[in-house]
Amino acid sequence: FTESSPDLDLKAEYVGVTSVNLTWEVNDTASNSHTYRIEVVSGTSVRNLTSDVTKALITKLIPGTMYNFTVFAVATDGQMEGGGVSISLYTKPSPVLDLKAEYVGVTSVSLAWAVNDTASDSYTYRIEVVSGTSVRNLTSNVTETEITELIPGTTYDFIVFAVVNDGQTEGEGLSVSLYTKPSAIHDLKAEYVGVTSVNLTWEVNDTASNSYTYMIEVVNGTSVWNLTSNVTKTEITELIPGTMYSFTVFAVATDGQTEGEGVSISLYTKPSAIHDLKAEYVGVTSVNLTWEVNDTASNSYTYRIEVVNGTSVWNLTSSVTKTEITELIPGTMYSFTVFAVANDDQTEGEGVSISLYT
Numbered sequence: 001f002t003e004s005s006p007d008l009d010l011k012a013e014y015v016g017v018t019s020v021n022l023t024w025e026v027n028d029t030a031s032n033s034h035t036y037r038i039e040v041v042s043g044t045s046v047r048n049l050t051s052d053v054t055k056a057l058i059t060k061l062i063p064g065t066m067y068n069f070t071v072f073a074v075a076t077d078g079q080m081e082g083g084g085v086s087i088s089l090y091t092k093p094s095p096v097l098d099l100k101a102e103y104v105g106v107t108s109v110s111l112a113w114a115v116n117d118t119a120s121d122s123y124t125y126r127i128e129v130v131s132g133t134s135v136r137n138l139t140s141n142v143t144e145t146e147i148t149e150l151i152p153g154t155t156y157d158f159i160v161f162a163v164v165n166d167g168q169t170e171g172e173g174l175s176v177s178l179y180t181k182p183s184a185i186h187d188l189k190a191e192y193v194g195v196t197s198v199n200l201t202w203e204v205n206d207t208a209s210n211s212y213t214y215m216i217e218v219v220n221g222t223s224v225w226n227l228t229s230n231v232t233k234t235e236i237t238e239l240i241p242g243t244m245y246s247f248t249v250f251a252v253a254t255d256g257q258t259e260g261e262g263v264s265i266s267l268y269t270k271p272s273a274i275h276d277l278k279a280e281y282v283g284v285t286s287v288n289l290t291w292e293v294n295d296t297a298s299n300s301y302t303y304r305i306e307v308v309n310g311t312s313v314w315n316l317t318s319s320v321t322k323t324e325i326t327e328l329i330p331g332t333m334y335s336f337t338v339f340a341v342a343n344d345d346q347t348e349g350e351g352v353s354i355s356l357y358t
Contacts, residue, residue: 008085010071013055017063017092017171023055024071024085037081039070050074064093064119064164064171093123093162093171096143106152106181106260112144113160113174120162126170128159139163153182153208153253153260182212182251182260185232195241195270195349201233202263204251215259217248228252242271242297242342242349271301271340271349274321279356284330287358290322293340300343306351308335317341328358 014021103110281288
């Protein structure tokens with residue numbers, strides 16, 4: 001037999017994680033009588049395969065590893081070989097594992113993942129960041145990364161690829177989808193404070209805020225409940241008169257789960273108006289007044305008594321539901337108005353009045 005022609009056109013039709021498909025062409029009129037030996041080399045590991053056709057599926061390869069494949073045409077005596085033709089390539093890394101967000105912030109996200117390949121010490125990682133039609137790529141030399149300059153309250157897909165061979169050969173990507181946190185709301189204020197209701201308003205500047213909802217946490221002592229709003233205001237009803245409440249407002253992204261940092265305001269509802277105001281005694285220069293109040297919080301109330309005579313106005317206070325008002329002018333008309341005052345010494349109920357002559 002003459003020596004077989006070494007003129008082989010060798011290429012890889014498919015490169016996988018643990019397998020490679022090789023094909024070749026032989027420019028030789030005697031090619032029908034050839035078989036082929038494929039030498040597979042990685043480091044000091046060498047193995048040989050044979051094929052009767054001009055292609056071979058090579059399996060049981062190590063992910064993310066460089067291999068040299070050399071194909072020899074063998075004459076029909078099984079001994080005479082032509083010169084080999086070689087191709088070198090890396091198998092693909094395995095997909096990364098356990099991709100998760102260790103931290104989700106307003107404009108940043110920290111991701112971490114794992115990889116089990118024996119060759120992983122040589123890997124780098126490409127992180128594809130996708131939001132709508134916006135795509136950008138980052139790289140990392142370790143199995144974690146912090147991604148910054150994100151838009152608040154916005155959905156992102158993060159796809160991580162293990163990479164080998166100076167960025168040329170990538171494994172299959174693994175994805176995680178999540179929303180960045182909305183920014184904290186601002187300018188939270190009470191536009192109206194009533195006896196059993198409060199109207200709150202606030203602002204938010206995020207570009208994604210049109211899709212936000214809002215969670216309002218209402219706290220009174222150990223009692224906690226939540227309300228929601230689709231707009232930047234809410235009316236909170238069924239409150240207890242003269243009672244301190246803490247209201248905390250969170251912006252919530254479109255997933256209904258990702259919340260921004262809460263912003264709080266604390267205030268007292270107004271006490272109810274006192275009732276049954278009457279004069280128990282009317283003297284020459286003094287008057288004794290009494291009244292009632294039914295609120296459950298009334299044990300903490302004080303009372304402001306406004307005394308008016310013509311253009312003269314002054315105020316007295318009482319810690320109980322009665323008062324003696326002295327130093328009045330005999331035979332003179334006075335108007336006395338009593339206001340219940342909550343424990344903050346500022347929030348007053350509606351005044352109730354009585355007018356009389358000393």
